[in-house]
Amino acid sequence: MRLIQFETPQGTRHVGVIEGDEIHVVRATDTTRELALGAIAKGHGLVEEVLERGTDPSPHSYRQTLHEGRVLPPLDHQDPAHCLVSGTGLTHLGSASTRDKMHQKNAGEQAAMTDTARIFQWGIEGGRPPAGTPGVQPEWFYKGDGSIVVRPGAAFDKPPFAEDAGEEPELTGLYVVGEDGKPYRVGFALGNEFSDHIMERRNYLYLAHSKLRNCSYGPELRVGELPRHLSGMSRILRGDEVIWEKEFLSGEDNMCHSLENLEYHHFKYAQFLRPGDVHVHFFGTATLSFADNIQTREGDRFEISMAEFGEPLINGIQAGTAELPAGKVKPL
Structure with missing residues (x-):
């Protein structure tokens, strides 16, 4: 599994799963750090945490999102x-x-x-x-x-x-x-x-x-x-x-x-x-x-x-x- 963090054109943050040129948005997840801490708290891996939360398709392609400069470092901290x-x-x-x-x-x-x-x-x-x-x-x-x-x-x-x-x-x-x-x-x-x-x-x-x-x-x-x-x-x-x-x-x-x-x-x-x-x-x-x-x-x-x-x-x-x-x- 490959993950990214990205912003919408309006500046809202999301975590996405990459499949080809498609971004599958992880539900109710703003950051990879949040996703990881959730997995740690439940005692299972990151893949299991993504599957448990589920994903929805993004209206924007991955390469378009990259081209527009909206892809963030894949893990960061708000501070x-x-x-x-x-x-x-x-x-x-x-x-x-x-x-x-x-x-x-x-x-x-x-x-x-x-x-x-x-x-x-x-x-x-x-x-x-x-x-x-x-x-x-x-x-x-x-x-x-x-x-x-x-x-x-x-x-x-x-x-x-x-x-x-x-x-x-x-x-x-x-x-x-x-x-x-x-x-x-x-x-x-x-x-x-x-x-x-x-x-x-x-x-x-x-x-x-x-x-x-x-x-x-x-x-x-x-x-x-x-x-x-x-x-x-x-x-x-x-x-x-x-x-x-x-x-x-x-x-x-x-x-x-x-x-x-x-x-x-x-x-x-x-x-x-x-x-x-x-x-x-x-x-x-x-x-x-x-x-x-x-x-x-x-x-x-x-x-x-x-x-x-x-x-x-x-x-x-x-x-x-x-x-x-x-x-x-x-x-x-």
Whole structure:
């Protein structure tokens, strides 16, 4: 089952089940979070909750709704401060070589390259432990709260201080913390973990800064387990021209960490178990256009597609504005 959140032309929110180009509207349901909390409270799965509530046909086609910009991220929170966006790196086979390639111009910074290789090797050796057993912890980063999330089809802001505006095609895990304080995986979605790779390349300790950017995920939420091997396509379009494209792989057969291990090392922290909160977690990638010396610019469009997730995730780039000029923090 694949779900979306969308708005009517009048701005009313709904949850829909996607079947081809049809949207089947889940009855009496405004948000996926509400749907998930209802399923948790009844002790059954999301599919059972949808079937119990029932659906009605929508008068608008799915692709029309996407084209009109009315499709929302497939899971969110009405209070953006209660949606945590995070991610893990060096999780996919080949991701260490991609990271090292990004840092080649700073080849004298051997510590950065050595640490990259070391953490990746730890993942190879201990990132896939037996079920129910903690493995080695991955690289982890904070990206922002729900206010940084851009809906499918909308443009990312490139801040005035940014040096790069690069895509990262990834799978995302979408979670709700139940009233029992336990995390529940609602499903998976395609994601674009938009980052500043020039800043990161200057020094790997700048990775935390480079991640504080917009991101997007969706348009569809896939419910249930994932195939172990997934192959998608990441493209950059400039006008009608594809200026770069490359296959990207995901799924556990292409990863050095199991999904269970990545989830454990996120939710082992008590502060991430606040009932009702939403978590969006990017699982990493080994494919970046920046590693192929592609420089994006305002007006470019990213397209990330994978057959198992339905319609592609498309986002543009636009100039952002400075939120706070230098020297404007006021003492009290």
